[in-house]
Amino acid sequence: MSNNRKSYPLSENHADELRASNGFHLDDLTIENILNDKVTMADIQIAPETLSHQAEIAGAAKRYPLADNFWRAAEMTSLPNELIMEIYEMLRPGRALDRSSLDACAERLRNDFGAEKLALFLEEAAEIYTRHGVFSKRF
Amino acid sequence: MTWRHQSNRWRRFDDWDNRPLRLDLFSKDDPSNGFTAWHGENDPTPSLTIKNRLVTAMDSVSVDRFDMIDTFIARYHIDVDIAEEAMAMSSDEIARMLVDINVPREQLTRLAHGMTPAKLADVVARLSAVELTFAYAKMRPREMPSNQGHVTNAKDDPLQLAADAAVAVALGFDEIETTMRVSRNSWSNALACCVGAAVGRAGVLFQCSSEEAEELEIGMKGFTSYAETVSVYGTEGAFIDGDDTPWSKAWLTSAYASRGIKMRCTSGAAAELLMGFHEAKSLLYLEARCLCMQRGMGAQGTQNGGIDGAPLASTIPGGVRELLAENLLAVWLDLECASGNDARHSESEIRVGAKITPYLLAGSDLICSGFGTILKYDNSFNPSSFNGEELEDFLVLQRDFEADGGLRSVEESSMLALRQRAVDALEAVFDAMGLAVPTSTMKQSVVVASGSNETETFSVGDVGRISSAIQQKGITILDVIKVLHQRGFRDEAENLLFLLRLKLSGDFLQTSALIRDQKVLSAVNRPNQYLGPGTGYRVSAERLSELSQIRGELDKDAVITGQAVYAASEAKKISYRDLGDYIPSSEPKEVVVAISPAFGTRLFQTLAGHSLADVLRCLGEGIEAEGMAMRVIRCWHSADTSFLGLTAARLSGSGIGIGIQAKGTAVIHKRGRLPHNNLELFSNAPITSREHYQRLGANAAIYARGDWPEPVIVTNQGEALGARFHARVALIYAIETAMLVADRHPQQVAITFLESSNV
Numbered sequence: 048m049s050n051n052r053k054s055y056p057l058s059e060n061h062a063d064e065l066r067a068s069n070g071f072h073l074d075d076l077t078i079e080n081i082l083n084d085k086v087t088m089a090d091i092q093i094a095p096e097t098l099s100h101q102a103e104i105a106g107a108a109k110r111y112p113l114a115d116n117f118w119r120a121a122e123m124t125s126l127p128n129e130l131i132m133e134i135y136e137m138l139r140p141g142r143a144l145d146r147s148s149l150d151a152c153a154e155r156l157r158n159d160f161g162a163e164k165l166a167l168f169l170e171e172a173a174e175i176y177t178r179h180g181v182f183s184k185r186f
Numbered sequence: 187m188t189w190r191h192q193s194n195r196w197r198r199f200d201d202w203d204n205r206p207l208r209l210d211l212f213s214k215d216d217p218s219n220g221f222t223a224w225h226g227e228n229d230p231t232p233s234l235t236i237k238n239r240l241v242t243a244m245d246s247v248s249v250d251r252f253d254m255i256d257t258f259i260a261r262y263h264i265d266v267d268i269a270e271e272a273m274a275m276s277s278d279e280i281a282r283m284l285v286d287i288n289v290p291r292e293q294l295t296r297l298a299h300g301m302t303p304a305k306l307a308d309v310v311a312r313l314s315a316v317e318l319t320f321a322y323a324k325m326r327p328r329e330m331p332s333n334q335g336h337v338t339n340a341k342d343d344p345l346q347l348a349a350d351a352a353v354a355v356a357l358g359f360d361e362i363e364t365t366m367r368v369s370r371n372s373w374s375n376a377l378a379c380c381v382g383a384a385v386g387r388a389g390v391l392f393q394c395s396s397e398e399a400e401e402l403e404i405g406m407k408g409f410t411s412y413a414e415t416v417s418v419y420g421t422e423g424a425f426i427d428g429d430d431t432p433w434s435k436a437w438l439t440s441a442y443a444s445r446g447i448k449m450r451c452t453s454g455a456a457a458e459l460l461m462g463f464h465e466a467k468s469l470l471y472l473e474a475r476c477l478c479m480q481r482g483m484g485a486q487g488t489q490n491g492g493i494d495g496a497p498l499a500s501t502i503p504g505g506v507r508e509l510l511a512e513n514l515l516a517v518w519l520d521l522e523c524a525s526g527n528d529a530r531h532s533e534s535e536i537r538v539g540a541k542i543t544p545y546l547l548a549g550s551d552l553i554c555s556g557f558g559t560i561l562k563y564d565n566s567f568n569p570s571s572f573n574g575e576e577l578e579d580f581l582v583l584q585r586d587f588e589a590d591g592g593l594r595s596v597e598e599s600s601m602l603a604l605r606q607r608a609v610d611a612l613e614a615v616f617d618a619m620g621l622a623v624p625t626s627t628m629k630q631s632v633v634v635a636s637g638s639n640e641t642e643t644f645s646v647g648d649v650g651r652i653s654s655a656i657q658q659k660g661i662t663i664l665d666v667i668k669v670l671h672q673r674g675f676r677d678e679a680e681n682l683l684f685l686l687r688l689k690l691s692g693d694f695l696q697t698s699a700l701i702r703d704q705k706v707l708s709a710v711n712r713p714n715q716y717l718g719p720g721t722g723y724r725v726s727a728e729r730l731s732e733l734s735q736i737r738g739e740l741d742k743d744a745v746i747t748g749q750a751v752y753a754a755s756e757a758k759k760i761s762y763r764d765l766g767d768y769i770p771s772s773e774p775k776e777v778v779v780a781i782s783p784a785f786g787t788r789l790f791q792t793l794a795g796h797s798l799a800d801v802l803r804c805l806g807e808g809i810e811a812e813g814m815a816m817r818v819i820r821c822w823h824s825a826d827t828s829f830l831g832l833t834a835a836r837l838s839g840s841g842i843g844i845g846i847q848a849k850g851t852a853v854i855h856k857r858g859r860l861p862h863n864n865l866e867l868f869s870n871a872p873i874t875s876r877e878h879y880q881r882l883g884a885n886a887a888i889y890a891r892g893d894w895p896e897p898v899i900v901t902n903q904g905e906a907l908g909a910r911f912h913a914r915v916a917l918i919y920a921i922e923t924a925m926l927v928a929d930r931h932p933q934q935v936a937i938t939f940l941e942s943s944n945v
Binding site: 052055056057058059061062065066067073076077078081082084086087088091092093094097098100101104105108109110111112113114115116117119120121123124126128131132134135136138139140165168171172175176179181 | 253254257258261262263265292295296398399402403406407408422426429430431433434436437438439440441442443444445446481482483484485486520662663664667668671672676679680683686687688689690691692693695696697705706708709710711
């Protein structure tokens with residue numbers, strides 16, 4: 048795929064190259080395959096490569112924070128739903144009692160999922176939460 | 187003087203007290219208590235210090251005193267490569283650039299990315315309401331405007347949700363949003379709207395507003411395609427009370443993108459005030475903080491402009507202008523803007539109409555972030571500015587201004603079938619999944635109902651059971667597509683599949699994306715490039731014709747057909763026989779009545795709906811009651827009331843004549859007067875009764891014998907008669923004028939009343 052703004056929309060200009068994160072090809076996402084139970088939810092999970100491509104498109108449009116979000120999202124595609132929800136819950140005020148649990152999560156993301164950007168993001172949150180007393184229990 | 191005239195106040199105040207406006211509250215500007223649009227007691231002066239590419243002070247606060255929000259904005263929003271240049275510019279200069287058609291949008295979005303919240307607020311506060319509107323038209327990210335609708339009901343009834351979602355799609359909404367009365371019904375709402383929104387066309391984005399974590403879960407099952415309720419607040423206290431931090435919300439932002447789901451944040455004036463954490467800062471400054479955070483989080487857009495706080499913001503002086511200003515801030519920062527206009531800010535229809543106008547004129551990525559497609563009482567978010575009741579008002583505003591508000595009229599004849607289809611589709615899914623079996627009465631009641639007060643349907647308890655079963659069985663969008671297709675709802679299955687396929691591309695994650703004609707349109711491929719007249723979004727000829735279509739349009743054929751219906755019944759009541767050119771008489775005991783060319787020939791009813799035979803009979807009775815005789819002539823040289831009347835007077839032996847048009851407008855005239863200086867005019871034909879015509883005849887006779895009668899006043903109740911009748915009047919009058927023969931002499935007409943009908 049080319050990486051400039053002209054490749055957008057990918058659904059029109061690069062449909063033949065689009066795949067789900069598990070490699071399932073867009074061409075196989077058909078009614079017939081759904082009727083024959085040959086499609087699972089994993090087959091409609093957007094691929095990290097696609098999100099990276101969208102990040103490049105956003106960057107080319109000078110929307111840098113949006114691009115950064117897509118880069119983080121690309122890393123997040125490999126995280127199971129439950130883990131995403133678990134970390135979200137941990138980031139809410141007063142859920143974690145100190146930074147250790149966030150740091151542990153960051154390590155896990157780094158080691159198990161190669162999610163360096165997400166790990167840094169959690170470590171940054173841990174630092175900020177410590178400074179601003181967000182770890183204090185609220186209920 | 188009677189007791190009725192005793193009062194210790196001017197009674198106009200009673201009238202004013204009784205207007206809906208007086209249900210609204212108005213609060214005093216109070217900068218130390220957060221009740222201020224622009225100038226909070228603790229609003230900081232704009233400033234920025236950067237050392238080694240790091241922000242060390244922002245808006246008069248040094249880094250060691252930053253709260254979490256300052257820290258987030260400094261790290262994620264401020265572009266240090268631009269900041270020095272942008273912060274050095276005068277706010278006046280930038281404000282002028284915002285309304286300058288020669289300054290491209292990109293130049294301004296670039297500068298915004300280097301500006302602090304206080305600086306951004308300082309610039310937009312300098313613009314008047316008109317300038318804000320203009321700047322908004324120039325700065326909104328996507329070329330074509332659009333609209334979003336709420337689909338909810340007071341019973342959380344899934345059948346009605348499906349039917350109403352299908353209607354919303356037909357009306358042209360590109361996004362629809364639901365929420366629940368009872369939070370555990372979220373899965374049922376999501377499934378029902380998802381199915382309903384698939385009826386009619388593909389690509390309408392759908393969200394189910396619920397608790398943050400649950401909303402994401404529902405999205406992960408594939409039912410929803412976007413999310414909007416990622417709320418952000420401008421003070422740390424409100425943020426923590428909202429049970430989140432900028433980091434937790436940024437995490438959610440990425441989470442949605444990682445599942446191919448579009449998302450925008452929510453913020454808006456007065457949220458912090460409502461939540462009790464305003465820090466004595468202005469609505470605008472706090473919203474500027476919210477928006478900088480949202481951009482920093484990487485959200486593609488926002489829903490702002492007060493939202494739930496709009497009613498409170500609107501109680502404050504300038505509050506409605508502030509809402510416009512904060513919408514402008516959003517698009518200036520290059521965020522998609524769903525521009526509020528949802529929570530109804532006033533009980534005054536005038537205030538509501540005025541509030542929507544700038545947005546309709548300027549266009550907006552989504553004009554309403556929740557137009558109520560359902561009746562007010564069915565809106566589970568709260569009544570919107572516009573609701574099911576007022577939907578046609580909005581359609582007419584689009585038509586009036588030829589402004590694209592994203593909506594279109596629906597055909598009355600196709601609505602029942604559409605609603606039936608949606609209900610049947612949902613029934614198929616419920617049945618196949620073993621969720622519930624609606625009776626035919628339930629379905630029928632929902633299909634025809636305007637709102638949930640009229641339905642016999644599932645109880646709220648039933649819905650709760652359906653909802654938890656959807657969750658527990660782990661039903662996904664794939665199950666729904668499969669069942670719909672198997673049960674014969676192939677188009678709906680294909681429409682849902684289309685969105686799933688699109689999710690793999692991530693295309694609608696980009697800024698301001700929507701889907702029309704199976705294409706993604708966003709600020710990337712269809713940016714707003716307004717640079718003055720002739721540029722930017724222009725309503726196409728095709729769309730213009732769509733905007734102009736409204737239920738019950740009149741035309742000449744409709745008027746003639748409408749009148750022809752009465753031709754036969756008139757023929758049984760009266761006959762007109764032409765007796766040739768009228769010869770003036772010297773008979774002093776007569777009143778001549780001049781009728782217009784179409785009177786009784788092509789037109790048969792007055793605007794008030796009176797038979798013309800009856801009207802003539804009334805005139806004659808009135809004239810005779812005062813001892814005079816009526817003689818009728820038909821004019822061909824003019825159909826104008828004044829000239830009809832004056833012609834009659836000139837030809838009348840008594841010098842008094844009556845002129846009357848087929849639509850019922852009448853005049854009493856006197857020989858020798860100027861054409862438009864008549865004795866009595868009956869110009870309000872739509873409210874002129876048969877008794878009025880009788881008295882008109884009597885008065886003419888009284889003038890004829892030289893006395894001065896008490897003039898007849900046709901009183902009105904302040905009806906906008908022009909609005910109600912003028913289009914019909916113009917069409918009817920054109921029928922009269924088309925029959926004129928300039929040089930034809932008035933004809934004497936012999937009138938015979940054919941039945942002794944009651945008058």
